[in-house]
Amino acid sequence: MTRRLELIATAAFGLEAVVARELQDLGYTEQQVEDGRVTFIGDELAICRCNLWLRSADRVLVKIGSFPAFDFGQLFDQVEALPWHEWLQVDSRFPVSGKSVRSQLHHEPTIQAITKKAIVESLKRSYERHWFQESGTEYQVEVSILKDQVLVSLDTSGAGLHKRGYRAHGGGLAPLRETTAAALVLLSYWNRERPFLDPFCGSGTIAIEAALIGRNRAPGLSRNFLCESWPQLTRLHWKESREEARDKILNKPKFPLIASDIDDRVLRLAETNTLQAGVAGDIEFRPMDVLELKTSLEFGVIITNPPYGERMLDDESAAEIYDDMADAFEPLSTWSIYVLTSHPGFERLFRRRASRRRKLYNGRIECHYFQYLGPRPPWEITKDDAEPVANDDESPTNDDQHDS
Ligand SMILES: C[S@@+](CC[C@H](N)C(=O)[O-])C[C@H]1O[C@@H](n2cnc3c(N)ncnc32)[C@H](O)[C@@H]1O
Structure with missing residues (x-):
């Protein structure tokens, strides 16, 4: 079953329009361009295709939710209310990384700790457990706050998309990304x-x-992505998108x-x-x-x-x-x-x-x-x-x- 997902392609400042055009060419036309990112609508297959094909984006994220928060109580409650069970399994590992710019909540280690705690609380309810081993599939949770607006997402790429897998050593030569x-x-x-x-x-x-x-070779064809082990994306999704990429060379x-x-x-x-x-x-x-x-x-x-x-x-x-x-x-x-x-x-x-x-x-x-x-x-x-x-x-x- 395909889901309508809100996805985000992050981009270096100045490259948002290039990423937006790439997404359009891949068929993802429902999009919103902001500083440093393009939010667009896609499905599970889009996660595979965008990781494989995007040339100028840094990462592909799944948006889990966004809301304003001015204190840690608001952050906790709203993160807890997000549908974590739709993504995380009972044994999933979910490290959290946080960043904050021009916001009342600015202490990043506390932002991370509160977010983590709120996800655990949410999973306790969903799975009727008190304790999680975190030994399974990895989901990297990103929480970023800009002007008191919180964005919670999962990183699907793992290593940044600039890592195509072809660069032997860059050392000391000032290579471009x-x-x-x-x-x-x-x-x-x-x-x-x-x-x-x-x-x-x-x-x-x-x-x-x-x-x-x-x-017309997809730049990600020779590498792997963090979300390849996620059960939400089937082997068929990857097979289909890699075959498409090979056929288009x-x-x-x-x-x-x-x-x-x-x-x-x-x-x-x-x-x-x-x-x-x-x-x-x-x-x-x-x-x-x-x-x-x-x-x-x-x-x-x-x-x-x-x-x-x-x-x-x-x-x-x-x-x-x-x-x-x-x-x-x-x-x-x-x-x-x-x-x-x-x-x-x-x-x-x-x-x-x-x-x-x-x-x-x-x-x-x-x-x-x-x-x-x-x-x-x-x-x-x-x-x-x-x-x-x-x-x-x-x-x-x-x-x-x-x-x-
Ligand atoms: C900024 S680096 C280019 C980096 C490159 N875009 C990359 O991604 O690796 C500039 C290059 O210009 C070369 N260079 C310097 N003077 C040159 C000249 N007179 N003629 C040709 N190349 C020169 C240097 O050897 C260096 O590799």
Whole structure:
């Protein structure tokens, strides 16, 4: 029997619209977008499908309830009143994690303890027991309070969805989160018919996420999720959604994706990651300084994350690299260029004003995604293509050629 469930896909700030669009494409159109999350309606199968398919979301949660609470008594009573027996079995383990922002209830350890106690009370009534061993299936309870509004949910993902299972080691190289890299591609006009290039590829995250998108390969296909042991989701749900994901994989994109970097060592790591991601044949890695960049291909898309101040190098070297980028990209008049950097002087140093820019976070670092839109490829002009994502950017400027 399918249930109408309220589900939540959590997202990094700035990526909510990307996640909402992904959910829409998966068929989940009844949705509400808020800071850091998209709430949507789905069923048990949706939990499996969204964990497997969402590229830019952090986690998938099941919403158990939400209510206002201004003191611990209110928190206790309302958590106790939720239908816990519909989810937790008599022997389930249910660790609770809590967080609170700008609320009267702010001591997180107490929020967790009260929530736990209220769930135990609720289960005592449902199962007519006084004591629970908690040796069975794990359900991670999340209680988050924002401006006195409590949201109680169960995490279905376990490890965050950025853990695709392909990254060997990221150590010390400032790799982008997989979810952020996927969002950069989804925010761009790249598609499997167009050349792709990342000339500062590092461990290859953007190219790998583009290759997965190019193949229409579900990013979670090589990993497991916390809710796989839940009795609410049957083996049939998982079989059906994994089969669907395997059936939808496409053959190679038209052009090999090109990923280059000046550092041989990171390229070896990138190659290992690509192999693990199952897209080894789709990406060509080249050891190369950005200044050596040459291509006869047209209407391609560059999506890149060059070094920037805070983590990678000093301002003077960043300025030099952005100047080199300006020279290297100059001949690519038909290409669209997308650059993620936290450097405040990027546009000046790159000597071009972006058609659009959008604020995004790379971990905790505030960045901007600078978008330079080239002309539309002639083979796409007859197609009635939609925007990549509702692009609620900060500053559209009138040199936005792609829409002309
Ligand atoms: C911020 S990291 C890119 C991280 C990458 N997005 C990832 O997820 O791993 C910047 C990369 O630029 C490379 N780099 C620095 N100077 C370069 C140059 N002049 N030409 C090409 N690559 C360069 C560095 O070796 C580093 O791997």
